[in-house]
Amino acid sequence: MAIETWDSPYIVIWLCLGVLATVLTFGTRGYSGKINGLEAIGYSMVIGALAILNGAALGQTMYDKTAKYDVWGSLGTALGLSGPLIVSGLILIVFYRCRLVKYPGELVVRGNDLEVGGSYLLSGITWFMFSGLLSCGIGMAGYVQALKGPKTGFFYGSLALIPVVIAIWLIAKYNKWMFKYIVWVLSRKGLLQVVDDKDSK
Numbered sequence: 001m002a003i004e005t006w007d008s009p010y011i012v013i014w015l016c017l018g019v020l021a022t023v024l025t026f027g028t029r030g031y032s033g034k035i036n037g038l039e040a041i042g043y044s045m046v047i048g049a050l051a052i053l054n055g056a057a058l059g060q061t062m063y064d065k066t067a068k069y070d071v072w073g074s075l076g077t078a079l080g081l082s083g084p085l086i087v088s089g090l091i092l093i094v095f096y097r098c099r100l101v102k103y104p105g106e107l108v109v110r111g112n113d114l115e116v117g118g119s120y121l122l123s124g125i126t127w128f129m130f131s132g133l134l135s136c137g138i139g140m141a142g143y144v145q146a147l148k149g150p151k152t153g154f155f156y157g158s159l160a161l162i163p164v165v166i167a168i169w170l171i172a173k174y175n176k177w178m179f180k181y182i183v184w185v186l187s188r189k190g191l192l193q194v195v196d197d198k199d200s201k
Contacts, residue, residue: 009061015054016084022046023088027095030121031102040120044127047088055081055139074146078139085132089125096121097182104191107182111196114179129174137167 026043029035058080063073099121100107106117116122140163148159186192 008057011057012054012061012080015050015057019047019050019054019084019088022050023091026088026124027092027121030092030119030124031095031099033099035120037120040124044124047084047128048131051081051084051088054084055079071143071146074139074143078136078143082132082136082139085128085135089128089132092121092125092128093178096125097185100182100186101189101191104186104193107186108193108195109183110194114183116179125178126175130171133167133171133174137164139163140167 022043026035026040026047029039055077059073059077062076096119099119106119108115141160144160144163183192
């Protein structure tokens with residue numbers, strides 16, 4: 001079946017449910033520590049493939065054949081691709097927080113530094129948030145290009161860079177915000193592991 005015929009919202013719904021089922025399986029197995037590297041890569045590839053198909057399907061569903069510039073189709077493609085990736089990253093953050101609550105020793109505050117144990121959940125979060133935010137920025141740049149239509153000039157041309165710049169800024173910041181939140185949760189529950197360098201010596 002050609003992608004051009006994927007103009008049904010039911011296809012989008014089924015693809016989103018597929019992403020949700022896969023990321024919940026990923027998170028559950030990562031939380032229990034039963035996941036291995038090959039399995040984590042497999043889940044990530046399945047979610048990525050479903051997100052790409054979802055972007056194509058939502059873009060076709062929102063595509064306006066009567067419009068000269070495909071504004072709605074561009075928006076649908078951007079949101080359909082980036083949305084599942086970002087949501088997957090946020091869901092894995094919840095699972096990762098729950099795992100650290102169960103095993104607080106995997107995150108230790110040593111002076112002004114955080115020592116974090118290796119985790120496939122954390123690797124999944126990094127990949128999904130990076131690819132989701134970046135694809136959102138690039139997709140929204142295409143949406144801005146379609147929105148401005150035939151207008152030319154430096155000002156209108158530079159507008160498309162704004163979503164990409166915002167996406168790069170969010171990529172650089174989200175990791176810091178995530179760990180601030182997790183440290184706050186552990187601190188509230190009295191589970192935060194703090195090691196003084198003087199005491200360790």
